Amino acid sequence: MARNVSTQRKLITTAAAWTIGILIFFPILWTFLTSFKTEAQAIASPPTFLFFDWTVENYFEVQSRSDYFKHFMNSVVISFGSTLLGLLIAIPSAWAMAFAPAKRTKDVLMWMLSTKMMPPVGVLVPLYLMFRNTGLLDTRAGLVMVLTLINLPIIVWMLYTYFKEIPGEILEAARMDGASLAKEIIYVLTPMAIPGIASTLLLNIILAWNEAFWTLNLSAARAAPLTAFIASYSSPEGLFYAKLSAASTMAIAPILILGWFSQKQLVRGLTFGAVK
Amino acid sequence: MGSITLKNVSKAFGAHAVIPSIDLDIDDGEFVVFVGPSGCGKSTLLRLIAGLEDVSGGEIVIDGKNATDLPPAKRGLSMVFQSYALYPHMSVRGNIAFPLKMMGEDKAVIDKKVADAARVLNLTDYLDRKPRQLSGGQRQRVAIGRAIVRQPEAFLFDEPLSNLDAALRVNMRLEISQLHQQLKTTMIYVTHDQVEAMTMADKIVVLNRGRIEQVGSPLELYHRPDNLFVAGFIGSPKMNFVSGAPAAMHQAHTIGVRPEHLVLSKERGTWRGTVGVAEHLGSDTFLHVNADGIGTMTARVSGDFAVTHGDQVFLTPDPQRVHRFDETGMAIR
Amino acid sequence: MATLHTRSAARLMMAPSVLLLLAWMIVPLSMTIYFSLLRYNLLMPGMEEFAGLSNYTYFLTDPAFFQAIFNTLAIVLGVLFITVVGGIGLALLLDQPMFGQGIVRILVIAPFLIMPTVAALVWKNMFMNPVNGIFAWLAKLFGLQPFDFLANAPLFSIILIVAWQWLPFATLILLTALQSLDEEQKEAAQMDGAGALSRFIYLILPHLSRAITVVILIQTIFLLSVFAEILVTTNGGPGTQSTNLTFLVYAQALLQFDVGGASAGGIIAVILANIVAFFLMRMIGKTLEA
Numbered sequence: 001m002a003r004n005v006s007t008q009r010k011l012i013t014t015a016a017a018w019t020i021g022i023l024i025f026f027p028i029l030w031t032f033l034t035s036f037k038t039e040a041q042a043i044a045s046p047p048t049f050l051f052f053d054w055t056v057e058n059y060f061e062v063q064s065r066s067d068y069f070k071h072f073m074n075s076v077v078i079s080f081g082s083t084l085l086g087l088l089i090a091i092p093s094a095w096a097m098a099f100a101p102a103k104r105t106k107d108v109l110m111w112m113l114s115t116k117m118m119p120p121v122g123v124l125v126p127l128y129l130m131f132r133n134t135g136l137l138d139t140r141a142g143l144v145m146v147l148t149l150i151n152l153p154i155i156v157w158m159l160y161t162y163f164k165e166i167p168g169e170i171l172e173a174a175r176m177d178g179a180s181l182a183k184e185i186i187y188v189l190t191p192m193a194i195p196g197i198a199s200t201l202l203l204n205i206i207l208a209w210n211e212a213f214w215t216l217n218l219s220a221a222r223a224a225p226l227t228a229f230i231a232s233y234s235s236p237e238g239l240f241y242a243k244l245s246a247a248s249t250m251a252i253a254p255i256l257i258l259g260w261f262s263q264k265q266l267v268r269g270l271t272f273g274a275v276k
Numbered sequence: 277m278g279s280i281t282l283k284n285v286s287k288a289f290g291a292h293a294v295i296p297s298i299d300l301d302i303d304d305g306e307f308v309v310f311v312g313p314s315g316c317g318k319s320t321l322l323r324l325i326a327g328l329e330d331v332s333g334g335e336i337v338i339d340g341k342n343a344t345d346l347p348p349a350k351r352g353l354s355m356v357f358q359s360y361a362l363y364p365h366m367s368v369r370g371n372i373a374f375p376l377k378m379m380g381e382d383k384a385v386i387d388k389k390v391a392d393a394a395r396v397l398n399l400t401d402y403l404d405r406k407p408r409q410l411s412g413g414q415r416q417r418v419a420i421g422r423a424i425v426r427q428p429e430a431f432l433f434d435e436p437l438s439n440l441d442a443a444l445r446v447n448m449r450l451e452i453s454q455l456h457q458q459l460k461t462t463m464i465y466v467t468h469d470q471v472e473a474m475t476m477a478d479k480i481v482v483l484n485r486g487r488i489e490q491v492g493s494p495l496e497l498y499h500r501p502d503n504l505f506v507a508g509f510i511g512s513p514k515m516n517f518v519s520g521a522p523a524a525m526h527q528a529h530t531i532g533v534r535p536e537h538l539v540l541s542k543e544r545g546t547w548r549g550t551v552g553v554a555e556h557l558g559s560d561t562f563l564h565v566n567a568d569g570i571g572t573m574t575a576r577v578s579g580d581f582a583v584t585h586g587d588q589v590f591l592t593p594d595p596q597r598v599h600r601f602d603e604t605g606m607a608i609r
Numbered sequence: 610m611a612t613l614h615t616r617s618a619a620r621l622m623m624a625p626s627v628l629l630l631l632a633w634m635i636v637p638l639s640m641t642i643y644f645s646l647l648r649y650n651l652l653m654p655g656m657e658e659f660a661g662l663s664n665y666t667y668f669l670t671d672p673a674f675f676q677a678i679f680n681t682l683a684i685v686l687g688v689l690f691i692t693v694v695g696g697i698g699l700a701l702l703l704d705q706p707m708f709g710q711g712i713v714r715i716l717v718i719a720p721f722l723i724m725p726t727v728a729a730l731v732w733k734n735m736f737m738n739p740v741n742g743i744f745a746w747l748a749k750l751f752g753l754q755p756f757d758f759l760a761n762a763p764l765f766s767i768i769l770i771v772a773w774q775w776l777p778f779a780t781l782i783l784l785t786a787l788q789s790l791d792e793e794q795k796e797a798a799q800m801d802g803a804g805a806l807s808r809f810i811y812l813i814l815p816h817l818s819r820a821i822t823v824v825i826l827i828q829t830i831f832l833l834s835v836f837a838e839i840l841v842t843t844n845g846g847p848g849t850q851s852t853n854l855t856f857l858v859y860a861q862a863l864l865q866f867d868v869g870g871a872s873a874g875g876i877i878a879v880i881l882a883n884i885v886a887f888f889l890m891r892m893i894g895k896t897l898e899a
Contacts, residue, residue, distance in 0.1 A: 006706075009705075010705075010706050010707055010708070011708075013702065013705040013706065013707045014707040014708045014709065016702060017702050017703060017705075017707050017710075017713045018709065018713060020699065020702065020717075021712075021713040021716035021717050022716060024716060024717055024719070024720060024773070024776065024777070025716040025717070025719050025720075027720075027728075027731050027732065027735070027736065027773070028719050028720070028723065028731075030731075030735060030743070031727075031731050031735065034735065043740075043741040045741070045746055045749075046746060046750075047743065047746060089625050089626050089629065090626055092622035092623070092625070093622060093623045093625070093626040093627070095619075095622060096618075096619035096620070096622045096623045097619075097623065099615075099619075100615045100616050100618070100619035102616065102619070102620075108623070108627065110890055112626070112627075112630055113826075113830075113890075114883075114886050114890060115630050115633065115634055116830045117829075117830055117833065117882050117883070117885070117886040117889075118634065118638075118879055118882060118883075119833060119834045119854065119855055119858075119875070119878040119879060119882050120834050120836075120855070121834070121854070121855045121858035121859060121862075121871075121874070121875045121878055122637075122638065122641055122858075122875040122876065122878050122879040122882075123633075123637035123638060123640075123641055123875065124858065124859065124862060124863075124871070124875065125640075125641060125644055125862050125868050125871050125872050125875060126636075126637040126640035126641050126644065126872075127637050128862070128863075129640075129868075130637070130640075149629060149630070149633045152626055152629065152630060153630065156626055167359055167361065169357045169358070169359050169361040170359075170361045170362075170363060170364075172328050172348075172355075172357070172361065173355065173357055173361035173362075173363075173422075174363075174374070175328065175347075175348045175349060176326060176328075176348050176349065176353065176354060176355045177349070177354075177374050177375035177378055177422065177426070178349035178375055178378035178379055178426070179349065179374075179378045180349075180378075181615070181618050183378060187374075188363055191365040192363070192364060192365055194365075206721075206722060209724070210722075210723070210724045210725060212724065212725045212726050212836065212837035213834065213836045213837065213855070216726075216836075216837065216840065217859070217863065226724065227724055227725075227726050227837065230724060230726045230727050230730065231726045231837070231840070231841055233730060234726075234730060234840070234841040234842075241734060241735060241741065244730060244731075244734060244735075245731075245735070248727045248730065248731055251724055251726075251727050252722065252723050252724055252727050255722050255724075256719060256722050256723070259718065259719075259721075259722040260715055260718075263711075263714070263715065263718065266718065267714075267718075267781050267785065268785075327612065328612065329612060330612045330613050330614075347612075347614055
């Protein structure tokens with residue numbers, strides 16, 4: 001009897017969870033489906049779900065209209081570049097905070113995090129002017145710099161929480177074994193923290209990929225990543241749902257696939273190491 | 277060689293003096309055990325010697341050279357940690373080879389030394405495993421292997437057996453003692469377990485609240501404790517202490533009698549009491565006796581002395597084995 | 610617990626990130642303060658002059674400014690409310706045994722991975738559009754008049770879109786926390802006769818408090834400066850109905866080229882954010898210490 005009840009309950013839970021899951025996912029699914037419709041079908045009422053004439057026309061049109069691959073490469077360079085650079089700067093800092101804490105370490109960490117609270121608009125104007133005067137405006141290097149800085153506090157914080165879980169005795173053992181500080185970090189700490197570093201890497205690539213304040217304001221034609229590519233579809237021109245959907249699908253697909261494949265790291269990364 | 281001298285060494289964390297001031301000589305090849313209750317500063321002292329902490333004052337001399345300001349790696353010491361501190365991402369081979377790699381040894385030399393160490397420690401079959409695939413005792417051996425390949429001036433052990441179960445602990449105790457006899461290298465061993473201290477040490481250093489209470493061989497400490505603390509800490513079950521009138525009869529403030537030095541009788545004796553709990557170990561029986569006017573005393577008697585809860589017994593201290601202490605707790609000799 | 614040597618190394622190793630962030634904070638910020646005291650318009654180069662606090666008085670007396678503050682807070686609080694409450698519910702649901710939990714989790718994560726610009730455009734055009742959107746079709750299906758979300762309830766629509774993006778984040782953090790709740794504790798509570806509701810109030814909710822704090826902290830950081838969603842949907846309008854502080858300053862600077870005014874707005878935004886941050890950090894500091 002008891003087993004029956006629990007199976008029944010499991011079925012109800014399953015139905016509820018799947019319904020909600022699909023509802024949450026629906027806008028993405030709908031975008032994906034619409035990207036294969038003709039513009040007329042895209043606005044048909046009632047909407048057609050699966051039974052329409054599938055076409056890939058929209059993808060070609062989007063590519064010819066706004067050169068998807070250039071923007072894609074910009075996004076890749078900017079998000080990977082800023083994250084890797086951030087990691088390089090953050091690993092030594094996080095080591096110091098986790099394993100040689102001083103009285104003020106907690107304060108420094110909180111201060112770093114609080115710089116994230118500073119609204120970007122507060123510094124938009126001078127940064128825009130600085131970039132304009134130094135020729136960094138609309139360059140990949142400029143965007144990598146800015147995104148490194150805005151993600152740095154989160155990278156430091158995440159790494160710090162992961163490093164804290166590594167027993168200090170192991171690093172002391174390395175010190176006794178004759179490892180210099182650099183070797184201690186390269187041979188012992190970093191390999192041990194690989195899962196945490198992977199989560200940090202992943203989450204920050206996603207954040208950088210989707211970052212849409214600085215990328216929109218500091219780029220124009222040359223360095224514009226996918227956020228800007230898609231923003232150019234914000235003003236409607238005739239029938240454009242299918243093309244918008246195709247462009248959207250192309251903008252989100254890479255990161256969606258990356259996120260799904262590394263789901264485990266992503267979920268751990270999402271909790272910022274602060275929740276176990 | 278591996279002699280270590282501490283001169284007036286002190287350590288404070290902020291305003292809190294963990295170790296007020298310690299002088300100690302450790303001879304080359306000696307097996308020295310630091311023992312004391314938790315928080316007595318024994319681990320801190322070991323970490324000061326290792327160089328993992330800075331001294332607040334004083335001098336540490338290793339092998340005749342002042343090592344006070346040297347970083348850990350330059351002191352020529354190896355350490356086995358309480359948690360073993362194995363590198364989880366490296367194989368057993370990688371773990372043992374790590375210190376040699378850090379020294380920049382040749383690959384061939386490393387391979388040979390690792391193989392030798394593995395043979396000594398019975399780890400040859402496990403060289404390619406990761407630490408998490410090993411049992412507690414094997415991990416312990418890997419940690420020791422990592423320590424011996426460097427051929428250090430001295431080994432430091434920080435409560436290395438406390439994570440093992442009781443049976444394994446006895447085994448490893450023996451193995452470490454044998455290792456010491458083979459290598460004849462100085463070893464400093466920290467433990468809170470006085471049995472480990474008694475069984476392994478050439479020299480025991482009893483610490484309490486950052487101070488050395490007494491230094492001596494296990495039997496010296498057992499037979500001639502300097503003070504109440506050492507008398508109570510060394511020996512199991514604990515020494516019985518009696519003060520007041522019975523002590524005054526021995527011209528002392530307090531007297532101490534070890535459980536094994538109490539003679540039991542059902543008919544007559546110095547102190548009368550009732551048996552509370554009798555713990556039968558087979559060979560011996562520990563009797564917890566409520567002695568009239570004195571309090572609870574523990575006595576160790578032969579396993580075939582038949583008594584049970586509630587029986588009346590008489591206790592007589594062996595007069596040769598009564599330890600006498602003055603009002604400051606120091607032994608009267 | 611380390612030697613002088615490691616401590617000084619530690620200071621050295623912290624230096625790059627500390628200095629970079631310090632520079633990142635101080636240099637542009639002091640320039641912003643400087644600009645905010647100037648009459649400075651990019652359309653009139655060479656005409657810069659000291660303007661005292663007039664930019665501030667201009668900003669602080671602008672009715673749009675108060676609307677923007679209200680909107681900023683509405684977005685933060687609205688999204689936090691939806692995501693925390695929805696996230697707890699969803700996490701409780703997903704924590705139950707079910708078939709295909711992994712797939713459901715993939716479906717639920719997805720919105721977090723979506724670019725804000727894409728999310729906003731998809732919602733705006735394909736769902737909220739009063740003629741061709743799915744919502745309009747649904748309304749007609751039930752014989753109702755289609756509702757023009759972005760024209761009639763712009764702020765609410767934006768909150769909805771942003772909440773959709775952040776719901777996965779809240780759900781996953783809370784789910785992770787739920788899964789770390791000791792099974793034996795739940796069983797002990799059951800033995801003690803606690804019903805589902807009292808288990809939730811006395812056991813689960815306190816256990817989640819740390820996770821909820823993290824959700825609030827992280828989301829507030831990002832929600833205070835929602836930008837792209839507004840840019841591509843309403844452009845702040847109609848009027849200033851959906852303009853938040855970030856967008857207001859952006860409009861002042863890059864649409865009206867009024868650097869002085871925008872800088873003053875930026876400084877005000879920084880001050881307000883610091884007030885929020887101060888309270889938030891105190892709250893977080895307490896929870897994370899434990």
